[in-house]
Amino acid sequence: MAVSLTASGAAPQPDDAATELRARVERFVRTRVIPQESVLDAGGPAAGAALRELRSLARTEGLWALPLPAELGGGGLPFSVYAQLAEAEGASDHGPAALGSATLLDVTMLARHAGTRVRERYLEPLVSGEIRTCYAMTEADVPGTDPLLTGTRGGYAADGGWRITGRKWFTSGAGAADLVTVLARTSGAPGDREGLSLLLVPTDSPGFRIVRELPVLGAAGQYEIELDDVRVPGDHLIGEAGRALAVAGERLALGRTLRCLRWLGQAQRAFDLMCARAATRSGSRGALADHQLVQQHVFDALLALRTTRPLVHEAVALIAAGQDARTEVGLAKVAAARMLQQVTDSAIQVHGAAGLGPDTPLPALFRGGRAARILDGPDELHITTVARRILRDYGPQAVTPG
Numbered sequence: 001m002a003v004s005l006t007a008s009g010a011a012p013q014p015d016d017a018a019t020e021l022r023a024r025v026e027r028f029v030r031t032r033v034i035p036q037e038s039v040l041d042a043g044g045p046a047a048g049a050a051l052r053e054l055r056s057l058a059r060t061e062g063l064w065a066l067p068l069p070a071e072l073g074g075g076g077l078p079f080s081v082y083a084q085l086a087e088a089e090g091a092s093d094h095g096p097a098a099l100g101s102a103t104l105l106d107v108t109m110l111a112r113h114a115g116t117r118v119r120e121r122y123l124e125p126l127v128s129g130e131i132r133t134c135y136a137m138t139e140a141d142v143p144g145t146d147p148l149l150t151g152t153r154g155g156y157a158a159d160g161g162w163r164i165t166g167r168k169w170f171t172s173g174a175g176a177a178d179l180v181t182v183l184a185r186t187s188g189a190p191g192d193r194e195g196l197s198l199l200l201v202p203t204d205s206p207g208f209r210i211v212r213e214l215p216v217l218g219a220a221g222q223y224e225i226e227l228d229d230v231r232v233p234g235d236h237l238i239g240e241a242g243r244a245l246a247v248a249g250e251r252l253a254l255g256r257t258l259r260c261l262r263w264l265g266q267a268q269r270a271f272d273l274m275c276a277r278a279a280t281r282s283g284s285r286g287a288l289a290d291h292q293l294v295q296q297h298v299f300d301a302l303l304a305l306r307t308t309r310p311l312v313h314e315a316v317a318l319i320a321a322g323q324d325a326r327t328e329v330g331l332a333k334v335a336a337a338r339m340l341q342q343v344t345d346s347a348i349q350v351h352g353a354a355g356l357g358p359d360t361p362l363p364a365l366f367r368g369g370r371a372a373r374i375l376d377g378p379d380e381l382h383i384t385t386v387a388r389r390i391l392r393d394y395g396p397q398a399v400t401p402g
């Protein structure tokens with residue numbers, strides 16, 4: 001299945017097979033996942049049962065784990081092809097979990113950086129959906145934007161394994177996870193670039209505990225966790241000891257790009273709802289769509305969507321080619337988060353009170369847009385790191401532009 005990625009980074013033109021697959025994913029999300037969103041959002045046993053049912057349907061329809069390696073039981077789609085479907089899949093926040101692609105980040109990280117025994121033990125059950133993972137970097141007591149200050153400590157145990165002690169928070173999905181990847185300082189002092197390590201921790205390890213759930217604007221799914229002298233085997237180290245930032249950086253680049261694709265899908269959904277509402281609701285002065293200030297919302301939202309999409313696909317193309325994508329991912333992440341917040345806010349405004357009530361997905365989509373500007377690094381972090389990188393090329397050592 002070939003997909004042509006254009007040099008400008010504009011959304012590539014998928015071939016017929018990719019178009020057909022994207023239509024099937026879009027239909028699955030629209031007809032299967034979206035009707036279950038309120039149950040899935042509420043969490044608890046009913047959400048677990050609904051998710052199991054959706055996963056079983058996805059397998060039956062041949063849509064399970066499309067971007068995951070075929071040799072592990074996935075669909076084997078290259079990232080550049082999967083990127084053409086990810087927007088449709090991510091139109092619901094629950095799409096990736098229902099269709100088995102939510103583990104793409106963990107599977108990629110473990111396949112590249114874990115030892116043989118960890119790969120053999122965990123990769124297949126991860127792809128099949130038998131086990132779930134989460135990722136714990138952020139801590140309450142130090143800025144998440146400054147991981148060099150990580151307070152969680154890891155050290156060698158007498159049996160050759162690792163001992164880990166610390167607290168993490170906003171660990172997405174920890175409540176239902178079987179494994180958590182923990183960033184811990186295993187050598188050096190706070191502020192050192194070296195000395196941080198990633199350790200894979202089974203959540204049934206003695207000393208691991210969920211402290212509390214942290215609702216985000218009322219939504220479930222985030223947790224504070226504690227590790228109190230948790231022991232894991234020596235081979236549960238991911239990547240090299242003390243060199244976690246290289247692995248974490250690679251993971252974050254892919255993760256941020258995937259999120260951007262999904263946010264495009266969610267914004268498109270809000271945009272469609274806004275336009276349908278504007279076109280069908282009328283007062284004594286005509287349809288909402290006839291008001292120029294409503295047209296302004298539609299124009300600005302469309303502009304935000306259309307200008308963000310090529311930026312995201314520029315990052316996709318570089319990541320798919322294994323090239324440095326730091327600037328492009330930073331631009332895409334800020335643009336996509338702002339765009340999702342702007343489009344969902346406009347859609348709510350055009351709906352009036354109905355946009356804030358329980359009968360549309362707009363409150364949940366807006367919540368996602370607001371959180372998007374903080375999670376995976378707040379806007380300011382990306383703005384300053386991209387700008388600094390660009391400005392380096394204009395410093396005293398740079399070639400003066402002609």
Ligand SMILES: Cc1cc2nc3c(=O)[nH]c(=O)nc-3n(C[C@H](O)[C@H](O)[C@H](O)COP(=O)(O)OP(=O)(O)OC[C@H]3O[C@@H](n4cnc5c(N)ncnc54)[C@H](O)[C@@H]3O)c2cc1C
Pocket residue numbers: 134135136137138139142143144145146169170171172173216222371374375376377378380381384
């Ligand atoms: C819904 C959600 C899910 C999350 N999931 C996870 C997860 O699964 N795993 C995980 O480890 N973490 C997760 N997080 C945490 C998230 O990654 C952090 O919140 C984020 O990286 C920011 O860290 P912080 O909250 O400690 O903010 P801080 O680092 O304290 O920053 C606070 C504010 O300071 C300002 N600021 C920070 N740096 C700069 C700068 N360089 N220049 C200018 N201003 C700056 C910004 O306004 C920023 O918002 C999640 C968060 C949310 C909201």
